[in-house]
Structure formats: C-alpha cells, structure tokens
Amino acid sequence: MTEAKRHRSDTKMVPVPSQSIVPERDVNELPVLETRHLGIEFGGLKAVDDFNLTIGKTEIAGLIGPNGAGKTTVFNLLTKVYEPTSGVVLINGKDMHGMSIVQASRQGIARTFQNIRLFDKMTVEENVRIGLHNKYKYDMFSGILRLPRYWIQEKRQHERSMELLDIFGMQDLADKQAGSLPYGAQRRLEIVRALATEPKLLLLDEPAAGMNPHETEELMENIAKIRDRFGIAILLIEHDMSLVMGVCEGICVLNFGRVIAKGTADEIQANPAVIEAYLGKRKEAEA
Amino acid sequence: MTKAKRKRLIYNLITFALVIGAYFIIQNMIAEKTISRLLKGLLVPICAWIVMAVSLNLVIGFSGELSLGHAGFMCIGAYTGTIVSGWLLAAYDMQDTTLRLVLAIVSGGIVAGVFGALIGIPVLRLRGDYLAIVTLAFGEIIRNLVKWLYVGTKDGELCFSFLNKDMPKGVKMLVDGAQGTKEKIISTFPAGVILVLVTLLIVLNLVNSRAGRAIQATRDNRIAAESMGISVTKYKMMAFVTAAVLAGMAGALFGLNSTTVEPKQFSFNQSINVLVFVVLGGLGNVLGSVISAVFLTVLPEVLREFSDYRMLAYAVVLILVMIFTNNPLIRSFVDRLISPVRALFHRKKDTMPGGDLQ
Known part of the structure; x- marks a missing residue:
C-alpha cells in the first residue's frame, strides 16, 4: 500500500501537445498510446465518442466511470476487437487502423478480461x-x-x-x-499470461473484481511493482476506488461514452462533474 | 519433470504400449492360427479406422471445429493410393509391394492434404460452424465425382476419362466409375500398425507442443488466444490439414486392402461413424478414440445378424453418452449410486498405515 501511494505522490502530471497529460518523467518519450477523437457507433448508438487519451511510456492510468459508460468498449477498440468508426489509435506512434487482434497484440498490447477468459x-x-x-x-x-x-x-x-x-x-x-x-x-x-507476451501497454479490465480488501491491496502493490520491473504502461478499468486512487497517476472518467474529466486522483475527486456523475451518487447510496 | 507432464507421458506410453502389445498378441495368434477368419479380415480396416478416429479427434477434440466429411478425405486417399500403386506397377514394373504400399499411402496423404488446405483456407477464416456444412458437402461431392471417374493403364501410361468410359482397347482398369477401384491387395497388418503408430506419434507430439497448445487455446477461447497473438486461422488450418493428410493415408491403406472399393463406402454415414468413434472415445482423448474405433469396428461384425439395427444402436449409445457426460442431474445421480463403492475404497485407504491420504 505504502509503496503504491508513494508512486502517486511522486507523480507530477504535465500537459503534452495533444491536450492530454502524462507523468513528468515520460514527457520526452513517445507516448505508448495515443487516441484521437476515437469513437464507435453500434446502429446509431454512440457507445464511445470523441475519446482522447495519451498514456506515457511508464504511466499507470485509470479508466473509471459508472456501469455502461463504455470502458470495456474502449478496451475492445484499443485491442482491435472492434474497429472504430471514427478517430485513430496510435501505439508507439503507429496507426492501428485495419489491424487485427493478433497484429495489435504483436504491437505490444496485452489485456485481461472483465469476464475471465482463461484456457480453462x-x-x-x-x-x-x-x-x-x-x-x-x-x-x-x-x-x-x-x-x-x-x-x-x-x-x-x-x-x-x-x-x-x-x-x-x-x-x-x-x-x-x-x-x-x-x-x-x-x-x-x-x-x-498477458505479461508473458512482453507488452508495452497492459490493459487490465477490473483486475480487483471479486477480490477481498486484502487481496486488492496486494494487487495494488503488485501493479506498481510490475510497472517498475517491466517498465511498461498500464491502463486499468476498476470500480474499486481505493485501488484506482491509490495506484493510478492519471485518471480518465467516462460517462455515456464521453470523457467528462481527466487528471490526477486529487483533481478527479474534487471535480464537480465527476462527483455528480459518479462519486456523488455513490456517496448518497452509501449514506 | 512436473506432475502434469509425467501424467501425460504415462498416458502416451500406455497408448503406444496398448497398440504394440495388441500387435504382438495378434501376430502370435496368426502364427498359431487361433485367429478367426472374420477377425483376420478386419485387422487392416481396424487400423484404418483407428487412424481415421484419431485424426478426426485432432479436428473435433483439439481444435474444436466440427468436420462431417472425413470419409471424403479417406475416399481421396483410397483412390489416389490405388492409382499410384497401379501406375507404379505398370510404368516402372515395381514388384516390391511394400515400397508400392508406402508410396501409395504417402501420395494418398499428400493429395488429401491438398484438398484439406483448399477447403480450409476459405472456411476456417470464418467464425462459426461453417466447416461442418462445407465438409459435409465436400464429402458428398467427392463421393459423387469419383463415381464418374475412369482411370486405367496401358503400356505403362495412365489414361483418364470422366463421365464416359472412353478408354483405349486392352486397358487395365484401375478405377472403374461406380464399380470402384480395382487393385490387388497389398496392404498388410504390420503396415497398418505402423501407420497407427505414426499417427499416434504425430497427433500426441503435436498436441503436446507449442503448436498443439495454440490449437487448444483457439478451441478454449478464441478472443483470448487472439489477444495473445495467436493466429486462429493458422492453427485451425494446421489441425485440419494434418487430419486430412492422416485420413488420406488411412484411405490408401483401406483402399489397397480389398480388390475393389466402391464410392458408396465413403458415404456420409461413414463420416458419422468416425464421428461416433471420436465422441464415444471422448473429445480430446486419443486413447479413447483408439479403443472405441476398435470396439465399434469389431462389434457390428460380430453381431452381424443384428447389423440392421446398428445405426439405431449407435444413435441410442450416442444419446446415452451425451446424457451421462453432460447432464449434471444424471451425473450426480450416478455419483450417488457409485459413492458407496467409492467410500469403501476411501475407508480402505484411510486404514492403510502410512497411506497417501487425500
């Protein structure tokens, strides 16, 4: 826990040309992932719209949002399970247009799945x-x-x-x-299994789902450890706020397929739009 | 060596030992002339059906695709084998039957493999059960095409004709349309057993290698396999073409085991028979395929008088196996039935001094 916390407090987020922010140490490196105006429509429904995100070479980023906000759809777009209907995805500066899932994997994207997909x-x-x-x-x-x-x-x-x-x-x-x-x-x-493919960007889809608080804390430390050891970027979707706030340097909040806020944990927690869309409602429900 | 590896090695060794052991027992029986004529006539077909079952298991059990035209590949192998063997005899006067058989089997495998690739390339790119439909059609098309095929040799040259029997005088027919193939018997039981062993070696080694793991990964979870950078089409092709090659080899062995093989012997029913071998033996269970192929080839012959009901019995057995292996209600019922027996064994184990408790 303490280790993970330390990582966050060390981080200073700085803006990069594409109006996104990455950790200060990654500014001079090519961002591992950059999306510009990424979107996908399913029969007229915009599941994800105008999604812009830049992830630094060794950043741990979080993607949060209420259920059905389109988080997993973003993952599916990044890993080419879906072909976006608009916008571009750049992996290490390389356009992913028209690539298959296999080619995306060879570019250095690995992922885990919300509903576990092991070879049982x-x-x-x-x-x-x-x-x-x-x-x-x-x-x-x-x-x-x-x-x-x-x-x-x-x-x-x-x-x-x-x-x-x-x-x-x-x-x-x-x-x-x-x-x-x-x-x-x-x-x-x-x-x-995802790490075995030696990815440059690791996508974790609700890694802590179904884990108890102790396991979650352990996972949090391990996520930071993995980043340090492999020098990779990690983007994670998670509903467990203690994990997201504890380990993520940059956080992107999604609601109804649109980005409503981006920033560090503190900024996100203070953002009225986020509180209204997500955290605020949660607090009411708990009260 | 890890525990899982050791378990697999033992399983493979048992499979090989069983085949080799059975071979020596039967050779002994042949030498002492205690073998019945019926069984003796079945020896080579049994080998061919084992190869068919094991190769189909590679497609269905390991790559998770349904193929309903396996007899089509066998048919191609049988015809190719016959033509190659006849041509070698006519053109090069090759009297060595063993060499001819080997060349016939190899070429049968190659031609069947080419057909397998031709079908697999377009179909295996698709998701879903298209392979079942296409292979079903393929099996029927092949069977109906060879009905109109005439091949003969004259003065060491091959003569082909299609639709009409348009052959020069004095030709020696190798393939005579609907009447099937005409060749001397050159298949032998040892050759059959060697083919079975080669098949087992190929399939078991393939399954326990990098490519085999990839094949099984595509079966278990396509999306996850693709996310790991595994090209699903490539590995499904690998399994399918390998199976086609083996089926072609089995076909050549089978075709050269009788003076005539007719196209109708490779009907859809035959493909389903092989499917029954595989399902009964267990998907992904190679040893099971071997045993069920032997059992289900011998059984109908032994019960010849009831053979009218064979397909009915097959259907019933298939349904029963499905119910018993897939229905949790019935499984738990069976478990309860045999649990007193199991408990008996466990109690015995517990009382054993220094016994392995688990």
Whole structure:
C-alpha cells in the first residue's frame, strides 16, 4: 500500500501537445498510446465518442466511470476487437487502423478480461506458455519429431513461465487446471499470461473484481511493482476506488461514452462533474 | 519433470504400449492360427479406422471445429493410393509391394492434404460452424465425382476419362466409375500398425507442443488466444490439414486392402461413424478414440445378424453418452449410486498405515 501511494505522490502530471497529460518523467518519450477523437457507433448508438487519451511510456492510468459508460468498449477498440468508426489509435506512434487482434497484440498490447477468459482446460503453466507463444518459437515439425530445438525452446518456455508465475507467487499452482483455480488466482493468472507476451501497454479490465480488501491491496502493490520491473504502461478499468486512487497517476472518467474529466486522483475527486456523475451518487447510496 | 507432464507421458506410453502389445498378441495368434477368419479380415480396416478416429479427434477434440466429411478425405486417399500403386506397377514394373504400399499411402496423404488446405483456407477464416456444412458437402461431392471417374493403364501410361468410359482397347482398369477401384491387395497388418503408430506419434507430439497448445487455446477461447497473438486461422488450418493428410493415408491403406472399393463406402454415414468413434472415445482423448474405433469396428461384425439395427444402436449409445457426460442431474445421480463403492475404497485407504491420504 505504502509503496503504491508513494508512486502517486511522486507523480507530477504535465500537459503534452495533444491536450492530454502524462507523468513528468515520460514527457520526452513517445507516448505508448495515443487516441484521437476515437469513437464507435453500434446502429446509431454512440457507445464511445470523441475519446482522447495519451498514456506515457511508464504511466499507470485509470479508466473509471459508472456501469455502461463504455470502458470495456474502449478496451475492445484499443485491442482491435472492434474497429472504430471514427478517430485513430496510435501505439508507439503507429496507426492501428485495419489491424487485427493478433497484429495489435504483436504491437505490444496485452489485456485481461472483465469476464475471465482463461484456457480453462489447460494447466496454469500452459496458459502462461500461450502468452509466450511468439517469444520462444519452433515450428510444427520440430514439435512432432522432437528435434533439439523443441527441447531447448520448451525448457526456455518452462523457465520463463515459472519466472513470471513467481510475480504472484503462483509457482506451486503451475500444474493445476486453470479452470479449477479460485477466482482471485484466475485474475492474477490472466495478468501473468498477458505479461508473458512482453507488452508495452497492459490493459487490465477490473483486475480487483471479486477480490477481498486484502487481496486488492496486494494487487495494488503488485501493479506498481510490475510497472517498475517491466517498465511498461498500464491502463486499468476498476470500480474499486481505493485501488484506482491509490495506484493510478492519471485518471480518465467516462460517462455515456464521453470523457467528462481527466487528471490526477486529487483533481478527479474534487471535480464537480465527476462527483455528480459518479462519486456523488455513490456517496448518497452509501449514506 | 512436473506432475502434469509425467501424467501425460504415462498416458502416451500406455497408448503406444496398448497398440504394440495388441500387435504382438495378434501376430502370435496368426502364427498359431487361433485367429478367426472374420477377425483376420478386419485387422487392416481396424487400423484404418483407428487412424481415421484419431485424426478426426485432432479436428473435433483439439481444435474444436466440427468436420462431417472425413470419409471424403479417406475416399481421396483410397483412390489416389490405388492409382499410384497401379501406375507404379505398370510404368516402372515395381514388384516390391511394400515400397508400392508406402508410396501409395504417402501420395494418398499428400493429395488429401491438398484438398484439406483448399477447403480450409476459405472456411476456417470464418467464425462459426461453417466447416461442418462445407465438409459435409465436400464429402458428398467427392463421393459423387469419383463415381464418374475412369482411370486405367496401358503400356505403362495412365489414361483418364470422366463421365464416359472412353478408354483405349486392352486397358487395365484401375478405377472403374461406380464399380470402384480395382487393385490387388497389398496392404498388410504390420503396415497398418505402423501407420497407427505414426499417427499416434504425430497427433500426441503435436498436441503436446507449442503448436498443439495454440490449437487448444483457439478451441478454449478464441478472443483470448487472439489477444495473445495467436493466429486462429493458422492453427485451425494446421489441425485440419494434418487430419486430412492422416485420413488420406488411412484411405490408401483401406483402399489397397480389398480388390475393389466402391464410392458408396465413403458415404456420409461413414463420416458419422468416425464421428461416433471420436465422441464415444471422448473429445480430446486419443486413447479413447483408439479403443472405441476398435470396439465399434469389431462389434457390428460380430453381431452381424443384428447389423440392421446398428445405426439405431449407435444413435441410442450416442444419446446415452451425451446424457451421462453432460447432464449434471444424471451425473450426480450416478455419483450417488457409485459413492458407496467409492467410500469403501476411501475407508480402505484411510486404514492403510502410512497411506497417501487425500
């Protein structure tokens, strides 16, 4: 908790040319993600409209908003599950127009899913190895004929997946069937699997959903740790405000598909539009 | 070695040991002449059906696509094998039947693989059950096309004709339209067993490799697999074409095991038969496919007098298996029925000194 808090208080957000803000340390770097006027329509309904966001190279950013605000739709746009009907997405300055999900992944985007999408029938280790698919390659015939390359690459895959599972201390679970893990462990495994693809931008869709407060706090520290260790940017969707406010440097608030506020945690908490749309209502409900 | 890996290795070893063991037992029976004529005649077809079942399992069980035209690939393999074998004999006077058989099987596999790729490239790019529909049509088209195919050899040259039997005089027919193929029997039981072992090696090694994991990932969750950078079409193609090649090889083995093979032997019913082998043996369970292929090939022959009801029995068995494996209500009922037995075993275990409690 303290570590995560420290990261936030260190951060100074500064404006960049595209009217967005990124942490001061990332100003001179190419932003890992930049969207301009991004939007998608489903049969006349604008699910996301004029979405502008810039994420610095090592920023931890949050995307929040009430249910149905279009947060997951933004993720699906960034990972090319949907093709946007307007606007552009730039990953490391590269236009993503017309790319497939696979190509987007190769550009360095990895994600987890709101409704967990593990390969249930495979083991934990195999799930991570799927993430390593494009990192340790050998062709089909080396696999069938068990050529030396098979043994070398399989060994590397095994070592690397154990290393990655160690982030969350999940090495002991390596042989378990992924579908049989408890909910929290499944969420963590999804993060490990996404990290295995060596992304530049990691998208976490409600990583703390279904976790208890203790697990959430642990996750918060791990998110900061992952950013430091891998030097990547993380964009997360989360309803747990303690996590968002605790770990995110820049926060973007979405309501009815439109951005209503952007800024640091303190700015967001003080923003009347946000309070009205989201936090204010929540407080009333709790009272 | 991890526990999961060891378990898989043992499973694979059992599969191989079973096939090799069965081979030696049967060879022994042949040597001592204790084998019935019926069973002896079934040996090579059993091998062919095992290969068919295991290869179809690769498509259905591992890549999660439904293929209903597997007999079509077998048909292509059988015809290609016959033509290649006949041509080799006529053109190069190749008397070595073993070499001819091997070349026939390999070419049967290659041609079937080409057809598999031709079907797979457009269809596997789509999402949904298109493959089932297209392969169903493919199987029927192939079967109906070869009805009109005439191939013969004369003076070491191949003569083809289509629709009309338009052949020069003195030709030796290899494929005679609706009457099917004409070739001497050159398939042998050892060749069949070797093909089964090769198939098992290919499928089991493929499944437990990088490509095989990718194939299974596309089955379990398409979107997640794509997000991990796995090209779904590529790996579904890989599974489908590999299965087509193996089916073509099985076809060549099967086709060269009788003096004549007719197109109607590769009907839709036959594809469904193979599907039944796979479903009964368990999706993704290679050993299960082997056992159910053997069992369901032998059973109807043994119960020949009831064979009119075979399809009825198949249907009933299929429905029962589906119910027992997929219906939670019935499963829990079965669990309750066998729980006293299970409890008996557990109590025994508990009382064992130093026993492994779990």
